[in-house]
Amino acid sequence: MTNKTKSGARTTETSLEIVDAIRDLDGATMDELSEYLGLAPSTIHRHLVTLRERNYVTQENGTYRIGFQFLTVGGYAQRMTTAFPMIKEKVDSLAAETGERAQFIVEEHGERVYLYTEVGQSAVQTGAHVGKRGALHTSAAGKAILANMSPERFDEIVATRGLGKVSENTITTREELTEECERIRERGYAFNRQETTEGVHAVGAAVTDSEGDVLGALSVSGPAHRVKGTQLTEELPERILSAVNELELYIEHSVQT
Structure with missing residues (x-):
């Protein structure tokens, strides 16, 4: 140089x-x-x-x-994301249907980035906003992304980013994270039980393209006293997986046409 x-x-x-x-x-x-x-x-x-x-x-x-020039540039990056109009539609629908906060998160340089988020009528403020970055291993959407990426990329992110602790429930060991990712792949979605923010639960599922590459993840988060029981373990996963399925079909059809 x-x-x-x-x-x-x-x-x-x-x-x-x-x-x-x-x-x-x-x-x-x-x-x-x-x-x-x-x-x-x-x-x-x-x-x-x-x-x-x-x-x-x-x-x-x-x-x-x-x-605001940063907003101009960021808005361009957002709009250029694969199937962004459909992503926005699904996030908006999840927020309206659940009354909680819904978001779509992508991975960049080993971090999670909020690409788009919307709040329902009962949503609480968690500090989440478009463009906010954070560790993948501390969130439902982030763990869903980790679970569906290649082993080589997983190893690279863990090695370079580490597994820092942000709450009492954060996963901080490679062994525990590996086991968690295996469970996520088996059931198709991830949980966040106060691993990012105390008092907040979330459910997330990865969105992949026809080649199996991870594009990002949809998730819904809400207060732990409300998002619990079957709503956490059954109702939200069903809604999110349905939205993911429709989004993946849309992406596949868009590529083919």
Whole structure:
């Protein structure tokens, strides 16, 4: 790699660090960014000028915030996802039918990413939103994805991402996760019993294409005191598997036509 290429890569990295800092601080002044990142204000200013010109950040009364240009780019990525209109339809239907929160999650760089989410009339706030990222092994949808990917990819993700603990019920050993994935493949869906957030249960199932490759996973989550018993173990799995089946048939038909 030439020095010029290295310099360009570092410039890009610094710009992205500034963007992340603005997000982490929920908006920040030049001095706050300088202190947070340990960079000179002059350096930060150079990057912010370009980011503002490209609408990736905004500035008002000395405070910088994330710009809607990221929404433009993110919206494009969302729309370009295979069968997104049908995914949206199924998530919306699950939310309306169950009254809980429904979502479609994809895997990227070994993490789960919320591609689309909708809330039903009884849904509680869990902090989930489009674009939010997290560990695959801590959620129903994430575990469903892990269970249906190739053994090589599974090994790679576990090795590079680890199995960090986010709640008292999080799976933290490779042996336990492997056994859980075997059970998920046998029954066709995964459970999340307060493994991500205390007091929240979820059910998720993977969506695959005609080649068996995982495209993502549908899931429904809700408060543990309400999503329990047969609703957790029978009713929600049946609804989700039905939606997954229709989505997979739609994807297969779309490819063939």
